[in-house]
Amino acid sequence: MTIAVDLRNFVQPDRVHRDLYEDPQIFEMEMERLFRRAWTYAGHVSQVPKIGDFLCTTIGTQPLVMTRHTDGKVYVLHNRCGHRGVKVINTEQGNAKLLRCMFHGWTFRANGELAGLTQPEGYPPDFNPDPVACGMPKVARMEIYHGFVFVSLSADGPDFKDYFGGVLSSLDDLIAYAPEGEVEITGGLLRYGYPGNWKFQADNSCDMYHVVYSHESSRKGNTQYIRRPGDTGGIPFFDKSNKVVTFDASGLWAFENGHGWEGAVVQSHENTSKWYQEYEARLEKQHGKERTRQILTRKRHNTIFYPNLVIQDLNMHVRLIRPHRVDLTEILIYPIKLKGAPEEMFIESIRMLNTTNSAASMTQADDVEAFIRGHAGLRTKDANPWVLIARGDGTETPDPAYERGYRTFGSSELLLRKQYQSWLNLMTHGA
Amino acid sequence: MDAKISNVTPPDLAPLDELLRVRELERFVTRELELLDGRQFEAWSDLFTDDGVYWAPSRVDQEDSQTELSLIYDDRELREMRFLRLRHPRVHAQIPHHRTTHLVGNFVIDEIDEESGQIGFHCHFIMHDYRPDWDQRTFSGRYDYRVVRDSSSFKIKFKKATVINCDAMHFPISIPF
Numbered sequence A: 001m002t003i004a005v006d007l008r009n010f011v012q013p014d015r016v017h018r019d020l021y022e023d024p025q026i027f028e029m030e031m032e033r034l035f036r037r038a039w040t041y042a043g044h045v046s047q048v049p050k051i052g053d054f055l056c057t058t059i060g061t062q063p064l065v066m067t068r069h070t071d072g073k074v075y076v077l078h079n080r081c082g083h084r085g086v087k088v089i090n091t092e093q094g095n096a097k098l099l100r101c102m103f104h105g106w107t108f109r110a111n112g113e114l115a116g117l118t119q120p121e122g123y124p125p126d127f128n129p130d131p132v133a134c135g136m137p138k139v140a141r142m143e144i145y146h147g148f149v150f151v152s153l154s155a156d157g158p159d160f161k162d163y164f165g166g167v168l169s170s171l172d173d174l175i176a177y178a179p180e181g182e183v184e185i186t187g188g189l190l191r192y193g194y195p196g197n198w199k200f201q202a203d204n205s206c207d208m209y210h211v212v213y214s215h216e217s218s219r220k221g222n223t224q225y226i227r228r229p230g231d232t233g234g235i236p237f238f239d240k241s242n243k244v245v246t247f248d249a250s251g252l253w254a255f256e257n258g259h260g261w262e263g264a265v266v267q268s269h270e271n272t273s274k275w276y277q278e279y280e281a282r283l284e285k286q287h288g289k290e291r292t293r294q295i296l297t298r299k300r301h302n303t304i305f306y307p308n309l310v311i312q313d314l315n316m317h318v319r320l321i322r323p324h325r326v327d328l329t330e331i332l333i334y335p336i337k338l339k340g341a342p343e344e345m346f347i348e349s350i351r352m353l354n355t356t357n358s359a360a361s362m363t364q365a366d367d368v369e370a371f372i373r374g375h376a377g378l379r380t381k382d383a384n385p386w387v388l389i390a391r392g393d394g395t396e397t398p399d400p401a402y403e404r405g406y407r408t409f410g411s412s413e414l415l416l417r418k419q420y421q422s423w424l425n426l427m428t429h430g431a
Numbered sequence B: 001m002d003a004k005i006s007n008v009t010p011p012d013l014a015p016l017d018e019l020l021r022v023r024e025l026e027r028f029v030t031r032e033l034e035l036l037d038g039r040q041f042e043a044w045s046d047l048f049t050d051d052g053v054y055w056a057p058s059r060v061d062q063e064d065s066q067t068e069l070s071l072i073y074d075d076r077e078l079r080e081m082r083f084l085r086l087r088h089p090r091v092h093a094q095i096p097h098h099r100t101t102h103l104v105g106n107f108v109i110d111e112i113d114e115e116s117g118q119i120g121f122h123c124h125f126i127m128h129d130y131r132p133d134w135d136q137r138t139f140s141g142r143y144d145y146r147v148v149r150d151s152s153s154f155k156i157k158f159k160k161a162t163v164i165n166c167d168a169m170h171f172p173i174s175i176p177f
Helices: A024-037 A160-176 A198-204 A274-296 A343-357 A364-377 A414-428 B015-037 B041-045 B076-086
Strands: A015-017 A040-044 A053-059 A062-068 A074-078 A093-095 A114-116 A141-145 A148-152 A183-185 A190-194 A252-255 A260-263 A300-305 A309-312 A317-325 A328-338 A386-388 A405-408 B048-057 B070-074 B099-113 B118-130 B137-150 B153-163
Touching (some): A074 A141, A198 A414, A317 A343, A343 B070, A405 A414, B015 B137
Antiparallel strands (some): A015 A386, A053 A093, A317 A328, B048 B070, B118 B137
16 A cells, blocks of 8 residues: 555545545545445344344445344344355345355355354364354344444444434434334345445535535426425425525534535425325324424434434435445435334325436435536646635534534535544544 | 226137137227327326226236235326326436337237126236447236226226336336336
């Protein structure tokens, strides 16, 4: 490695260096440091509901598999055989009594322990087929929060609650939308990609500055297209003076370690359809009128759990950021279903997710276009190397409602500044 | 709405009768696809009945379009929204825009309902897609149609485009398959 550069010079308070997006060596360092030390999202327990269920995922560029063991618990394992390191599970999801390696037939339990190696008589007498040492290794650390499974691939690193702080309130509020107080991840998956760095998507997750420009083509009059039949309004683009972006008023919250959310653009998801009245009634039955009103006053649009998870409140979904190479990124979209809510509500959500977040979407395509052009533009080497993130600098104030949270106006770039501080901490820790 | 037409026993047609019927459908589909390649999106959308649906699933064996995500599932309202956007002068993701050619073949009639005038058939397609500065892409797969007779031609009640790698990671797609 010729990375003699001091990464600290590459992250200034109001700007970051283009090499963060374009340099393959920095990308390798991100995989070795940032994606291992950070807490990253692996999946949701509802994706492996039954004993023996498994679901493959990737953290950074490392293959993992989330399983449900006979003890009923969820495990996240490195997807490699204890023998010669071959990837054991090669289908995206399924169910198996034992996980069997195709190469020499070694088998593993869903908790990763070696169940059996083949032709044991061939091994020397002092060979110890220890079930853990010869098993599929468990990830160093794992935490489950409201069913969302987070892992850290490094044994040392920030504590889970310290790392996320007040941003976990986003998941508390999310499950409260469900009349049964739980969500599940179901309804398939969409994936799209772009030739560009993963941080373009992370940067954009809570960017309220770009909307009126990047998404001009999905604007009709002063609002974005109405999303669901029966919605009482689309997302407004400008306020009455036709100058200030309305998103500024909805605010932006940012946390240490790079997490944060955009304030809700549409606070009420009120809808004239029957299913909405039914949904409201079910919540009221559970919580009473006042608490229901509180729950239904939306606080957020997108929340990012830095670095790889975004959760959207509007067209409810999980967005998983999967880096492949310095210049290739995959995004996976999973619908969130509210347990106990009317089925029609989920159907409407699916209908709109198809239009907003598939590879053939009408809105996400604009964001992806910006990422592609970001990658194209940052090939510039012989002039200005800086990417500016100065907007709103100094306007933030602590919000005592959330642990280590700051609030500022919606189109501020505060969250990017928090992300790149976090990036630098994770990348330079111990260096 | 998602008429299941793939598992029906094909009607027993005399060869000449089949030839004429297939030729008529082939002519219709050829013209339909020329509208897409010619960027006449509104005219393409008008080929659908008022309740007509275009569906591009996200999994090759996907049967449910309502509670599972799709690449595209457009009723009339969503088709209009999609094409309104494509006509916007600042549709950044389409500057420059994609060019496509669609090719079809292997027509098979699956079902003929003389009473309602509906025909279920399938065929296979190849679509080339090019945007300046991008590598040219190829999408291929199977179309399942249900059309209804409309004076001298047909209207589409249902069209499903199953792309063989619909579950892969794709860069943005702007023109329907």
